[in-house]
Every structure is written in structure tokens, then in C-alpha cells.
Amino acid sequence: MVKNNNLLILILAIGVFGILSTEMGVIGILPVIADTFGVTVSQAGWLVSLFALVVAFSGPTMPVLFSRFNRKRGMLFVLGIFIIGNLISIFTTNFTVLLFARIVPAFFHPVYISLALTLAATSSKPEDAPKSIAKIMMAVSAGMILGVPIATFIANAASLQWAMSFFAVVNAAAFVATLFLIPSMPAAAAISGGAQVSVLKKPIVWLSIAAVILINSAIASVNSYLAEFLSTISMISGQTLSLVLFVFGIASLGGNLLAGKLLANNARKSVVSYPIILGIAYTAAFILSHFFGPVVIAVVVAWGVIFAIGNNISQYWIASSAPEAPEFANGLFLTCGNLGITLGTAVGGFFLSGMGIRYVIVGGLLFLVLSLAAVLLRNFFYKGERLTA
Incomplete structure (x- = not known):
């Protein structure tokens, strides 16, 4: 194959x-x-x-x-x-x-x-x-x-x-x-459903689940309201807003390829660095939100690329915690991603209604702090772990 x-x-x-x-x-x-x-x-x-x-x-x-x-x-x-x-x-x-x-x-x-x-x-x-x-x-x-x-x-x-x-x-x-x-592809090995689900007994899986939900919450709590943020705070609207969001999407595609190289070179360092780097991008967007040029750079170049890396980081972090059950692990990744989107959107909406659209970034930063803690806990308890997906 x-x-x-x-x-x-x-x-x-x-x-x-x-x-x-x-x-x-x-x-x-x-x-x-x-x-x-x-x-x-x-x-x-x-x-x-x-x-x-x-x-x-x-x-x-x-x-x-x-x-x-x-x-x-x-x-x-x-x-x-x-x-x-x-x-x-x-x-x-x-x-x-x-x-x-x-x-x-x-x-x-x-x-x-x-x-x-x-x-x-x-x-x-x-x-x-x-x-x-x-x-x-x-x-x-x-x-x-x-x-x-x-x-x-x-x-x-x-x-x-x-x-x-x-x-x-x-x-x-x-x-x-x-x-x-595509040729016929028989199942590689008959891993029973019970054997796959049994990976949930491993604490490392739950630490990974927590990290991935929190990472996706950090992303969704801000990204769900990105258009509103740019139009209300940065005064970017109409065709300009559409163009910015389109370039954001293109940048995210490149981010996926970059993520593959980062994870192949040093997976552990890449995962630990992710919440920190996204936090810097969020902080820059918060500080520079009233300045057109800088906020476009912060959102499109940094934020767009980093957004895509988060999906790869999330998949890798869960898959590497349960390499013996890849189908189940990838299913968990999808579930955690959707749960993170639901939680993040709700919390972002809470900050929006309570403090204003600019402060959805604060909700994102809180989730990033928690996600970094979950990642560091896994690294602390599983220092000798060999990362494989």
C-alpha cells in the first residue's frame, strides 16, 4: 500500500x-x-x-x-x-x-x-x-x-x-x-470492540481527551465569532471582510502541511508549544484589534495557520495515546473536536454577551491555559512515552 x-x-x-x-x-x-x-x-x-x-x-x-x-x-x-x-x-x-x-x-x-x-x-x-x-x-x-x-x-x-x-x-x-x-483492503487485524474501548482505562487517554477538548474550545470560542470581531472591533466589513476570511482559509490550508512537518520532527515540543503560540496570536489580536494592518496580519497569517495546526495537534495527541486502537482513537478525536466546538462556542457567547465581542479572546486564553496544563500533565506522568500515532 x-x-x-x-x-x-x-x-x-x-x-x-x-x-x-x-x-x-x-x-x-x-x-x-x-x-x-x-x-x-x-x-x-x-x-x-x-x-x-x-x-x-x-x-x-x-x-x-x-x-x-x-x-x-x-x-x-x-x-x-x-x-x-x-x-x-x-x-x-x-x-x-x-x-x-x-x-x-x-x-x-x-x-x-x-x-x-x-x-x-x-x-x-x-x-x-x-x-x-x-x-x-x-x-x-x-x-x-x-x-x-x-x-x-x-x-x-x-x-x-x-x-x-x-x-x-x-x-x-x-x-x-x-x-x-483502490484495491480491496481487508481489516488488518480483528481487534474486538471491547478491546478497543478498553483503552479508556488508560489515564493517558483521558489526559489527551481533556487537552483536545480544551484546545478545540480555545479555538471555537474565538473563531465562531471571528467575523463579528473583525466587523465590530476592527471595522472590517463587506467585501473586505469576505476577502480577509477567504485568505484566512487559504492560510489554514498551508498550516496543515506545516503541522505535518512539525509533528514529524518533534511531536512533543510541537504540542507543548501550540497553546503558547496561539495565546500569543490571540493576545496580539486583542491588543492590535483597532489597527487594520496589524490585526489582519495577526488574524490571517498567524491565526489562520495556527488554527489548522490545532486540528493536526488534536488528532495526533489522541491517536498517540491509543495506537493499539486507531479507529476508536480517531473516532474519539472527532467527538472531542465537536464537544470542544460546542463548549467553546457557548463560553465565547457568554463573554460576548457579558463583556462585549472583544473579550471572546479572554475566553480563548483561559481555555489555552487549561489545555497547556493538561498537555504538561501528560508529559510529566509519561516522560518516557514513545509518541506514535
Whole structure:
């Protein structure tokens, strides 16, 4: 499989991009969905919030259930479910049907992402695994960040149905490529579900879970309100705001590749440094928030790149704590990420309503202090630990 690593990674990245675009792409077209289906925007928001809730719930369980099956068949099954859900979304005129067309695929979302991360690692030489995983994480970032403007542009230029068709086409492309270009991949070893879940008995796993939830909370508590922060405090709005957010997304893609190199060179140092460096970027944005040029540099260059590194750090920190159960560990990573987003968004909203938009950064800094403590605790108790993912 190492021989075909580049082709495999490319196909997996297309599939990951399609699935993440399906999940996040509707954010930009919620008003269009609300008008089309005769619901409020907040009701249309269920398409996002319920999807994320299902992913958080199924993250640790579904990858374990599928770990005994042929991996190629598992990927085809999940992609097929997403294609069917997308097709229903294109043609339905009932909001409840649309909601179910998204909720059902959400249960299988962690299966594909977990498989993609596991295969990226196992199909590479051990020293190159972080770089291969970083390429998958870049597809995750692309789906989360670029999927929104792409879907929004298509919906505004053509129609909602064409925007939904975009999701279906990407997933279908991944399905066809997987069917014809990826060989059969039987499960490497029949690790029982009980054996995989038993890694939760290890204190190192719980320290890693705590760190990852806190890191993602630190990111989400600020990033969820980034547009509001820039428009209200930095007076960046309209097309300029759209451009800044777009460049932020592009910078984050580069951050994924940088993360792979950092983790491959010195994983422990990279993880310990992350909360400190992000804290510096947050502090700079807080201090320079009223100055256009400096805040754009702080947000786009530093913040955008660092944001993407956080996803890679999170995946690596959990996967390295339970290398004997990779599917379960990657499922935990997805669950922790979604829990962190939920917690961080709520706390950021608390600071916003209580102190003002500028102070969402304070909430982020508090989470970073706690995440650094969790990382240092793991390093203290497991000094001789060999980091492998």
C-alpha cells in the first residue's frame, strides 16, 4: 500500500472534502434554505447543529463497529449513504425529509474520516505518517472553510438545488475513484470492540481527551465569532471582510502541511508549544484589534495557520495515546473536536454577551491555559512515552 500512497491519499482527501463540505457547506445557505422550505433561519440551523451532535455521539462507536469489515467496502458504503442523502436533499420539498437526509449520513461521517486518517498513517512509512495525516487534515480544513463560500456562490448564482448537487458530485467522484482505483483492503487485524474501548482505562487517554477538548474550545470560542470581531472591533466589513476570511482559509490550508512537518520532527515540543503560540496570536489580536494592518496580519497569517495546526495537534495527541486502537482513537478525536466546538462556542457567547465581542479572546486564553496544563500533565506522568500515532 505504501507504493500507492499518493493516489490513496488523493482519493481519501477528495472523499473527506466531500463529506466535510456536505456537513459545513450549508452554513452559508441557511437563509436560502429557510426561504425555500418556509422555516426560520434558526430552524434551518438544525441542519448544522443536529449533524454535529450526531457526529459527536457516533464518533467513538461507529468506527469500532466498522473496524472488522473490509475498509474499501466501508468507504464505499459511507460514500453511497452520503450520495443518497445529497440526492434526496436536491429533490425534496419537505424540511423534515431534508433534516433526515442529513442526520442519517451524519451517523456514518466518523467512519469515513476515521478510516481516512488510519489509512493515511498505515499506508505510509512510520516517519512520514504525520505528513500523510496532515494532507487528510488539509482536506478537512478545505471542506470546513472552502465548502461554505463554494456552496454559497452556487446557490446565489444558480439555485439551492445546484448547491446541493455540488455536494453530490464531489461524493460521487470519490465513490467512483474508490471503486476503480483502490484495491480491496481487508481489516488488518480483528481487534474486538471491547478491546478497543478498553483503552479508556488508560489515564493517558483521558489526559489527551481533556487537552483536545480544551484546545478545540480555545479555538471555537474565538473563531465562531471571528467575523463579528473583525466587523465590530476592527471595522472590517463587506467585501473586505469576505476577502480577509477567504485568505484566512487559504492560510489554514498551508498550516496543515506545516503541522505535518512539525509533528514529524518533534511531536512533543510541537504540542507543548501550540497553546503558547496561539495565546500569543490571540493576545496580539486583542491588543492590535483597532489597527487594520496589524490585526489582519495577526488574524490571517498567524491565526489562520495556527488554527489548522490545532486540528493536526488534536488528532495526533489522541491517536498517540491509543495506537493499539486507531479507529476508536480517531473516532474519539472527532467527538472531542465537536464537544470542544460546542463548549467553546457557548463560553465565547457568554463573554460576548457579558463583556462585549472583544473579550471572546479572554475566553480563548483561559481555555489555552487549561489545555497547556493538561498537555504538561501528560508529559510529566509519561516522560518516557514513545509518541506514535
